[in-house]
Amino acid sequence: MGLELYNSLSRRKEEFVPLEKGRVGIYICGPTVYGHAHLGHAKSYVSFDIFVRYLRYLGYSVTYVQNITDVGHLTDDADEGEDKISKQAALEKKHPMAIAEYYTHSYFDDMDKLNCKRPDISPRASGHITEQIEMVKKLLENGYAYEANGSVYFDVSKFQEYGKLSGRNIDEMMAGARVEVSEDKKNPADFALWKKAEPNHIMQWPSPWGMGYPGWHLECSVMGAKYLGETFDIHGGGLENQFPHHECEIAQAKAATGKEPVKYWLHNNMVTVDGQKMGKSLGNFIMLKQAFSGAHERLTRAYDPLAVRQLILNSHYRSPLDFSDAALFAAQSGYEKISQAVQALRKRIPDASEGEINRELADQLDELKNKFEDGMNDDLNTSIALSVMFELVRLSNKLLEEKNTNAASLTAVEDMFNKLGGDVLGIVKNQYAAVTGDEHLLDELVNMLIEQRAAARAARDFAAADGIRDKLDTLDVLLEDSKDGTTWRRK
Numbered sequence: 183m184g185l186e187l188y189n190s191l192s193r194r195k196e197e198f199v200p201l202e203k204g205r206v207g208i209y210i211c212g213p214t215v216y217g218h219a220h221l222g223h224a225k226s227y228v229s230f231d232i233f234v235r236y237l238r239y240l241g242y243s244v245t246y247v248q249n250i251t252d253v254g255h256l257t258d259d260a261d262e263g264e265d266k267i268s269k270q271a272a273l274e275k276k277h278p279m280a281i282a283e284y285y286t287h288s289y290f291d292d293m294d295k296l297n298c299k300r301p302d303i304s305p306r307a308s309g310h311i312t313e314q315i316e317m318v319k320k321l322l323e324n325g326y327a328y329e330a331n332g333s334v335y336f337d338v339s340k341f342q343e344y345g346k347l348s349g350r351n352i353d354e355m356m357a358g359a360r361v362e363v364s365e366d367k368k369n370p371a372d373f374a375l376w377k378k379a380e381p382n383h384i385m386q387w388p389s390p391w392g393m394g395y396p397g398w399h400l401e402c403s404v405m406g407a408k409y410l411g412e413t414f415d416i417h418g419g420g421l422e423n424q425f426p427h428h429e430c431e432i433a434q435a436k437a438a439t440g441k442e443p444v445k446y447w448l449h450n451n452m453v454t455v456d457g458q459k460m461g462k463s464l465g466n467f468i469m470l471k472q473a474f475s476g477a478h479e480r481l482t483r484a485y486d487p488l489a490v491r492q493l494i495l496n497s498h499y500r501s502p503l504d505f506s507d508a509a510l511f512a513a514q515s516g517y518e519k520i521s522q523a524v525q526a527l528r529k530r531i532p533d534a535s536e537g538e539i540n541r542e543l544a545d546q547l548d549e550l551k552n553k554f555e556d557g558m559n560d561d562l563n564t565s566i567a568l569s570v571m572f573e574l575v576r577l578s579n580k581l582l583e584e585k586n587t588n589a590a591s592l593t594a595v596e597d598m599f600n601k602l603g604g605d606v607l608g609i610v611k612n613q614y615a616a617v618t619g620d621e622h623l624l625d626e627l628v629n630m631l632i633e634q635r636a637a638a639r640a641a642r643d644f645a646a647a648d649g650i651r652d653k654l655d656t657l658d659v660l661l662e663d664s665k666d667g668t669t670w671r672r673k
Contacts, residue, residue, distance in 0.1 A: 188561050190449050191447045200415050204241070205245075206245070207247075208246050209248070209402070212301075215281070215285035216267045216281060219289050221453050221470065222460045224292075224470055225499075225503055226419070226420050227296070229564075230418050231296075232606065233562055234299060236562065246299075247410060249304070250286055251306075252286070253282075265383075267281050277384065278385050297488060313405075315390070315396075317400060326340050326433075332378030333391070334376040336372055338369060340437075348425035374397035375400055376394050377397060400434065406444075407439075414445070416446045416447075424447075428447065451501050453503045468481070468505070470490070488517055492516055492609055493513035497564075498562075519572070520599075524603075525669050526582055527592050527595060527596045527599070530587075534592055537589070538590050544594070553566065554567050557570070611672070660672070
């Protein structure tokens, strides 16, 4: 079975066939950088990171674009309220671009800890003002937009397909619109392409319609087309972006070019807390930095970032993930089992005897690989893929119990951990495969401290033993005790 994806536009699973053989263009809506990333962000960006990894595993050349929204996203996620970044800038008494810069760095720091691959291109909305103005001019020229009092709006009544992604009817949208609709709009459902800026608004640029700033939806259409083409393969984002954001993207892009902008639309579901969506606006969010440090009232301990990643793997990207400390604790335990199995393999391989992998083991590994790929090909079912990791753990433990298992057999299992668990799922750290140069020196130093700690414990000097563990912990080195002794790994 080839790769099948659930296309939100057609509302069914479809076989994935790229526009250009062997090449894939994918655009994912990135964060609005006015605060630290939380677990809801992790659900989205880990899910799409695994998707990009899997496409590359299948042999595709992937261009991965993920934007940074640093202007234009208003507090009500539509056309009213304050710019989210400007509002945060006023609270922190900083320039809006200082806020955007700080939280962009924070975002990428958290994503790095989650082992998310950096996008190939991370364009910013503020860096593409010229292109956004040009699209607005094109929409005015094509008769799909109108100017009113220095702002420009998209006329949804002129675009008959509006609502096809979300399944919403224009008449229903107009009837259900808020009472406080801008007087400048012809229809309540019309959305802003360009907003007039008040004199005290810091983030503003000159345009044919006066000083202003772009609407939130415009940036993604412009940057997607610039870096991937007027029609590209995949556009993804959170389910909350399906309407109005992605609906508006389709309307303005097709109205400007006459082409369908995206072939496959993918949407991940949300993280919930006690059944309610996790988000900054609701005040029930847990920042990733809090999860990594344990500094939150809902958490009983600090969690490894890859345990957070593993928690997300447990759920399908299109299913909600209800957060609890117990679920995260279980993910931490599962992650440690996988890590310990991989480390035990790598420790044993150098001393194992030579020989060839036997046919039975080779067949078992082929079956597990097929199960993994079947799960991932079925709309990226990571829970099945993760179950294969635990089957590999059981298989590796069995091989390690057999004292005569040869190096070729152990290496074959380790290779599968590296390819499936490392290259695709991102929960197996490949740097432990070999220790050379500086890494070898680090290994020797940590092992020396482990010996000192063991001596302190034998002498019942538990304060000294705990001091060694705590000091290593501050250096992001985690000691793991088992019946076979103490091993270490980076956090």
